[in-house]
Amino acid sequence: MTHGAGTGLLAREHTGAEVEALALELITKLAAGDGHVLLDLEIDGVRCLVLRGDRTGPVSLLSPRELEIARMVACGHPNKTIASVLEISTWTVASHLRRIFVKLDVTSRAAMVSRLASADRQLGGDPLELTRSQLLPEG
Incomplete structure (x- = not known):
């Protein structure tokens, strides 16, 4: 062990x-x-x-997978792209987003990104920063 x-x-x-x-x-x-x-x-x-x-605040409420999806949404990717990159179904992406919305008490993707970015500015970091090369597979 x-x-x-x-x-x-x-x-x-x-x-x-x-x-x-x-x-x-x-x-x-x-x-x-x-x-x-x-x-x-x-x-x-x-x-x-x-x-x-x-970390404290909204970011700490999210699971690693939810944070990964939130980062991709913040980069402007639609559910279909997120599903493809993460190799999950679009239904699973939508389920994660619903849970994120509940945890952050928001009703839209824009509000989710705004809430996370606002909390991040207060903490002095940038957890939503993720480049295209990190999100999309090569090729």
Whole structure:
């Protein structure tokens, strides 16, 4: 089993001591503030990723996938392009956008981008900045 930033498998037959060791490692990393990835492991075929969030406000409400989609919307990409780049269906993109709208309490793409950009200016960063080369595959 790999602990920390690696990927490991936590099977049901693992002992309580092993689970306790993982929990202690997580607590130690939280206290130390070491990086963004605190724990990365697989449980029964499902990847579990514990990340440190160092932002507050609307951006912190969004999952990594939702933030990725919000960035693409901010670049002006339609749902069809987002779906193609992320290799998901347009229905999945629309579902993510509905959840984003609820979390940010907005009713349009423009309001979503404005809310995130406004919060970002207050924090002094630019999480919505993403170049075309990062969004679209080569070729």
